[in-house]
Amino acid sequence: MNVRLQQEPFDAAAEAAKLTHGRTDIGALVTFTGICRGEENGDPIAALTLEHYPGMAEAEIARHVEAAESRWSLTGVTVVHRYGRIAPGEPIVLVVTASSHRHDAFAAAEFLMDYLKTRAPFWKRVEHAAGGDWVEAKSSDDAAADRWARRPSGGREAAE
Amino acid sequence: MKLLYFAWVRERIGKPEEEIEPPAGVVTVGDLMNWLARRSEEYAHAFENPRVIRAAVDRAHVKADAAIAGAREIAFFPPMTGG
Numbered sequence A: 001m002n003v004r005l006q007q008e009p010f011d012a013a014a015e016a017a018k019l020t021h022g023r024t025d026i027g028a029l030v031t032f033t034g035i036c037r038g039e040e041n042g043d044p045i046a047a048l049t050l051e052h053y054p055g056m057a058e059a060e061i062a063r064h065v066e067a068a069e070s071r072w073s074l075t076g077v078t079v080v081h082r083y084g085r086i087a088p089g090e091p092i093v094l095v096v097t098a099s100s101h102r103h104d105a106f107a108a109a110e111f112l113m114d115y116l117k118t119r120a121p122f123w124k125r126v127e128h129a130a131g132g133d134w135v136e137a138k139s140s141d142d143a144a145a146d147r148w149a150r151r152p153s154g155g156r157e158a159a160e
Numbered sequence B: 001m002k003l004l005y006f007a008w009v010r011e012r013i014g015k016p017e018e019e020i021e022p023p024a025g026v027v028t029v030g031d032l033m034n035w036l037a038r039r040s041e042e043y044a045h046a047f048e049n050p051r052v053i054r055a056a057v058d059r060a061h062v063k064a065d066a067a068i069a070g071a072r073e074i075a076f077f078p079p080m081t082g083g
Helices: A012-020 A056-072 A102-119 A139-150 B007-013 B029-037 B041-046
Strands: A001-005 A026-035 A049-052 A077-083 A084-086 A091-099 A122-128 A131-134 B001-003 B016-019 B054-057 B061-063 B075-079
Touching: A001 A056, A012 A026, A012 A077, A012 A091, A026 A102, A056 A077, A056 A102, A056 B075, A091 A102, A102 A139, B001 B007, B007 B041, B007 B075, B029 B041, B029 B054, B029 B075
Parallel strands: A001 A077, B001 B075
Antiparallel strands: A026 A091, A049 A084, A049 A122, A077 A091, A122 A131, B001 B016, B054 B061, B054 B075
16 A cells, blocks of 8 residues: 655656556556646636645545455555645546456545545635635535445445 | 644634643533634634534544543544545
């Protein structure tokens, strides 16, 4: 498991290459990158600022990676989450999951993103022409995270 | 114990952290929010709708009925918007 918080941008391709380098047991690699949009609710934004809870953020992400590792057959996981000021077009978060087969890699990546949205202690503030606003949590994100609790096998039965 | 505040909870209270010694009757995280809300207008504003405030005791998410006895660090913050 490689979990990192950092201010600077990351290179998704380099992170994926690092995870697979020299390995022959990985048959599936899923790479998800969350990117800062240039608008929020239809209004242009100048930037996002991400505040986080140092110490807890790393621990909470690591706990969820462990949960993913016990739920699916994974051969590697990398999570990078940025904090500080992030301009439109820049990456915010990276989740890379590796497995022998695609289903586990896809499911674990989606599970990790759903949990990062609702349980990892980060808060987004939008910077725009009229000032700044804290982004409100979406009930659709809560619903996305809740479905993993309701379905112990994370949708595997639906996929097979 | 040390209290930490994040995002608009921090802005409304006007500081990121502080050391406090709550009185004996303050047993749960919910009690602590009610006690803090009575300290000043700023705290009252931050905790005006305690049901939306999330809490962590020693860096683990808890509900409002969690006990605070023995806690070293308690954090209050709005619903999270990471990812």
